[in-house]
Amino acid sequence: MIELKNVTKEYDLPPGQPGQLVAADRLTLDIPDGEVFGLVGPNGAGKSTTLKMICGLLLPTAGHITVNGVDVETQPEAAQQHIGYLADFFSVYDELKVWEYVDYFARAYKLPPDKIPARVREVIAQMGLETKYDSNVATLSRGMKQRLGIARAIIHDPPLLVLDEPASGLDPKARLELKDLLRAMHRAGKTIFITSHVLPDLEEICTSLAILEKGKLLRHGKIADVMRSAGQTRRVRIRLASPEFALESWLSAHPGVSEVLHSAGATEFIFPGTDADLAALIREAVLAGAAIYSVEEKTDSLEELFARLSTGEVM
Amino acid sequence: MFSNPEFSRNVRSQLRPGKMATSAAIAAALSFVVVFALNHITTPAAGPNGWGFGLLRGLFWLQALILAAGGGIACVNAIYKEKEQNTFDFQRVTRLSPLELSLGKLFGAPIFMHFLCLCSAPIVIFAAAKGGQQFTTVLAAYVVLFVASVAFHALALLLSLLTVRGSHTSAIIGVLILLWMSANASTFLSPYLHLGSLSPFYASEIAVQDHWTLASSSFDQPVRFPLVVIDSFFGHAVHHFPVVIILDVLFLAWFLLALARNIKRDPTQYELYSPLQSLGIVLFVNVAVLGFIRWDSAGLMDIQAALLTINGVVLGSLGLAQLRNRDRTRRILRTQEQAAPSWVNLTWPAPFLFVAAVGAGLLVSVAASFAHSSLMEWNPAFSVFRSLFFAAWIIRDTQFLQWMVLRRGKRALLMGVVYLSAFYACVLIALNAFGTFREVENLPFTAFFLPTPIYYLDHAAWAFRPAIWGAAFVAQWIFIALFIYAQRNTILELAHPATSEPVPVAAD
Numbered sequence: 001m002i003e004l005k006n007v008t009k010e011y012d013l014p015p016g017q018p019g020q021l022v023a024a025d026r027l028t029l030d031i032p033d034g035e036v037f038g039l040v041g042p043n044g045a046g047k048s049t050t051l052k053m054i055c056g057l058l059l060p061t062a063g064h065i066t067v068n069g070v071d072v073e074t075q076p077e078a079a080q081q082h083i084g085y086l087a088d089f090f091s092v093y094d095e096l097k098v099w100e101y102v103d104y105f106a107r108a109y110k111l112p113p114d115k116i117p118a119r120v121r122e123v124i125a126q127m128g129l130e131t132k133y134d135s136n137v138a139t140l141s142r143g144m145k146q147r148l149g150i151a152r153a154i155i156h157d158p159p160l161l162v163l164d165e166p167a168s169g170l171d172p173k174a175r176l177e178l179k180d181l182l183r184a185m186h187r188a189g190k191t192i193f194i195t196s197h198v199l200p201d202l203e204e205i206c207t208s209l210a211i212l213e214k215g216k217l218l219r220h221g222k223i224a225d226v227m228r229s230a231g232q233t234r235r236v237r238i239r240l241a242s243p244e245f246a247l248e249s250w251l252s253a254h255p256g257v258s259e260v261l262h263s264a265g266a267t268e269f270i271f272p273g274t275d276a277d278l279a280a281l282i283r284e285a286v287l288a289g290a291a292i293y294s295v296e297e298k299t300d301s302l303e304e305l306f307a308r309l310s311t312g313e314v315m
Numbered sequence: 316m317f318s319n320p321e322f323s324r325n326v327r328s329q330l331r332p333g334k335m336a337t338s339a340a341i342a343a344a345l346s347f348v349v350v351f352a353l354n355h356i357t358t359p360a361a362g363p364n365g366w367g368f369g370l371l372r373g374l375f376w377l378q379a380l381i382l383a384a385g386g387g388i389a390c391v392n393a394i395y396k397e398k399e400q401n402t403f404d405f406q407r408v409t410r411l412s413p414l415e416l417s418l419g420k421l422f423g424a425p426i427f428m429h430f431l432c433l434c435s436a437p438i439v440i441f442a443a444a445k446g447g448q449q450f451t452t453v454l455a456a457y458v459v460l461f462v463a464s465v466a467f468h469a470l471a472l473l474l475s476l477l478t479v480r481g482s483h484t485s486a487i488i489g490v491l492i493l494l495w496m497s498a499n500a501s502t503f504l505s506p507y508l509h510l511g512s513l514s515p516f517y518a519s520e521i522a523v524q525d526h527w528t529l530a531s532s533s534f535d536q537p538v539r540f541p542l543v544v545i546d547s548f549f550g551h552a553v554h555h556f557p558v559v560i561i562l563d564v565l566f567l568a569w570f571l572l573a574l575a576r577n578i579k580r581d582p583t584q585y586e587l588y589s590p591l592q593s594l595g596i597v598l599f600v601n602v603a604v605l606g607f608i609r610w611d612s613a614g615l616m617d618i619q620a621a622l623l624t625i626n627g628v629v630l631g632s633l634g635l636a637q638l639r640n641r642d643r644t645r646r647i648l649r650t651q652e653q654a655a656p657s658w659v660n661l662t663w664p665a666p667f668l669f670v671a672a673v674g675a676g677l678l679v680s681v682a683a684s685f686a687h688s689s690l691m692e693w694n695p696a697f698s699v700f701r702s703l704f705f706a707a708w709i710i711r712d713t714q715f716l717q718w719m720v721l722r723r724g725k726r727a728l729l730m731g732v733v734y735l736s737a738f739y740a741c742v743l744i745a746l747n748a749f750g751t752f753r754e755v756e757n758l759p760f761t762a763f764f765l766p767t768p769i770y771y772l773d774h775a776a777w778a779f780r781p782a783i784w785g786a787a788f789v790a791q792w793i794f795i796a797l798f799i800y801a802q803r804n805t806i807l808e809l810a811h812p813a814t815s816e817p818v819p820v821a822a823d
């Protein structure tokens with residue numbers, strides 16, 4: 001759906017600082033159809049710049065981008081018909097009514113005129129703004145304006161949604177609604193390209209992920225692959241119903257187990273084996289008399305992964 | 316037009332029924348008061364047409380002010396505000412073609428001003444009836460008002476597209492100054508051109524013309540109110556009305572071209588016209604000006620000076636439009652250049668300006684040599700020399716600005732223009748103090764700095780101090796070489812890749 005080839009964008013650093021700022025450094029990405037692709041990175045990593053280049057709003061300093069097989073630079077209008085774009089900061093036309101706002105974009109995207117009124121109603125309902133249909137846009141709350149922005153982005157039913165930090169500034173309830181909406185879009189077969197500087201936003205909904213820092217792609221691929229390739233190991237935590245059994249020393253004696261820690265009624269350790277190996281280990285411990293009532297597997301959260309990647313621990 | 320979404324958005328947000336009713340009511344009340352007052356105050360001695368003509372003239376002047384100035388300001392706001400509020404990007408990603416978007420804004424942004432003019436139509440019709448004015452004349456006045464205003468709106472919209480953050484107020488002041496200049500341009504140029512005003516304010520003159528016939532065949536005195544304005548195009552007498560319409564429509568087309576070329580582009584990559592289109596504009600302006608020139612009314616030297624001044628303004632503006640900022644230069648370097656930057660890119664826009672300025676200078680010279688009478692001295696060699704000198708001067712200043720624009724820093728272009736203006740102010744003060752303008756043998760010294768002396772350069776002036784004239788000419792090219800050298804260094808600095816680190820290997 002989206003293909004980036006050596007896409008580079010250079011800016012000037014503020015006056016006084018020599019050299020230039022590379023907001024996107026030879027990015028090469030291929031995002032297949034139907035993917036929910038998350039682009040994470042701290043503020044100033046170059047996420048918005050990358051998105052704007054995909055939408056044809058900024059021309060890359062070098063490199064090529066195609067969306068749905070259409071070159072964004074040479075045929076921007078043809079490419080834009082496949083894209084629904086939501087910017088990180090935007091405002092809406094305050095003087096218009098909600099339906100007029102959506103209607104304007106329906107016509108600007110050249111939907112068939114006879115289908116427009118129905119489509120406008122449908123999208124407004126989908127965003128839960130039916131009650132505001134005839135209200136002035138100026139009277140909407142922040143979250144409602146965000147939803148109106150999404151209504152605008154999906155009005156022409158594009159196969160690709162490009163969303164720049166859609167969750168920022170929303171309250172927790174609105175965030176949940178946004179996630180539900182994105183899941184529904186995903187089920188409907190849309191490709192979604194979404195950015196965030198907060199990882200938990202993406203963790204649950206993305207199928208693949210790229211980590212961007214200072215314009216460079218640190219990692220990209222399927223979520224699980226990204227995590228595994230970062231050298232992630234399995235950390236297991238076991239809780240005992242009665243503390244009589246000396247689990248710590250029992251585990252330490254077991255080959256392969258390392259970094260055994262005991263704290264507050266739980267024992268944590270690192271285990272390199274497979275799932276079957278772990279099952280065998282637990283069986284053995286139970287047979288040896290450990291009153292195990294809980295076994296948890298702790299995976300690195302994306303947050304921790306990101307923290308390690310961006311401090312150069314892995315790179 | 317109503318199927319244009321951008322136009323109907325403007326109509327929807329600016330013409331709410333309540334607002335329309337209020338404005339219409341106020342206009343009606345004002346009209347009534349004015350008519351009532353005039354009916355009572357004016358004495359019967361107000362002229363053969365009563366106060367009808369006076370009112371008609373005033374009304375069209377007022378409408379021109381509302382539509383051109385008010386609409387112009389609305390247009391300056393149009394794109395600037397959208398950019399400011401981050402709504403412009405959403406228009407740029409729609410499927411609206413650049414021309415649709417431009418047209419929607421061109422007619423949509425000043426829609427409220429159009430409505431106000433419509434509100435004053437009843438009193439206009441009343442005044443016309445009172446003065447016994449022909450219907451066709453009033454209609455013609457409205458056509459001029461509309462067409463000239465729309466052309467001006469297109470210019471204002473173009474300015475809005477180019478307005479960067481923080482220079483909004485200057486843009487509005489600039490538009491008002493442009494309007495004032497366009498309203499008075501014909502007065503400045505009337506000694507040289509058989510051409511009436513092209514501004515919307517001409518509507519107030521045509522509204523009170525007596526008849527449509529081209530009565531006068533002598534162009535020596537400008538024909539004034541209440542008679543007909545007559546132009547002369549290559550010696551043929553023509554009514555000013557079609558001339559205004561045609562010229563304003565052509566200007567409108569040029570402005571629209573620039574708008575549609577750029578409105579959906581990345582703002583750092585704007586290029587108002589392609590070099591070829593710019594040459595087209597130079598040709599268009601020169602043909603138009605040469606068509607209307609009064610060869611007989613002034614000395615050939617004065618005419619040539621006027622022509623070169625006009626060309627200086629046109630080429631200066633087009634030169635500005637050809638400047639390349641750092642972003643564009645980077646892109647050109649990264650995408651077009653294989654090894655080293657080519658000489659055209661290193662010296663841009665000098666090649667373009669050289670062709671355009673020498674071409675325009677020669678065109679003027681050729682036209683002048685066709686028109687010259689045997690009484691006057693006319694030396695083709697000097698004519699060519701003047702063209703080259705003129706080109707050198709334009710290139711020198713533009714190249715300086717190009718170098719300034721390529722340097723790092725905020726508002727690089729503005730700073731360049733400020734330095735250039737300061738330079739000219741100092742030069743003028745200094746030269747005036749030394750009195751170099753007063754004596755012909757000192758004139759070549761001023762030619763080092765200013766182009767004006769070369770407009771009048773003839774054999775006599777040359778004979779006084781040929782060496783100094785030559786030195787002044789060479790000096791221009793030395794300056795140009797210096798600026799190009801500085802520009803070349805900046806470009807080479809930009810051409811070095813920003814990072815030489817390898818592309819990070821990503822996980823699969």
Ligand SMILES: Nc1ncnc2c1ncn2[C@@H]1O[C@H](COP(=O)(O)OP(=O)(O)O)[C@@H](O)[C@H]1O
Pocket residue numbers: 011012021023041042043044045046047048049050
């Ligand atoms: N128009 C611009 N001129 C100069 N620098 C810019 C411009 N836009 C963005 N930048 C810089 O480029 C970097 C990336 O910006 P951005 O893409 O907005 O990051 P993100 O969206 O990841 O927070 C930042 O350091 C920012 O300061």
Ligand SMILES: [Mg+2]
Pocket residue numbers: 047048049088164165
């Ligand atoms: Mg951002």
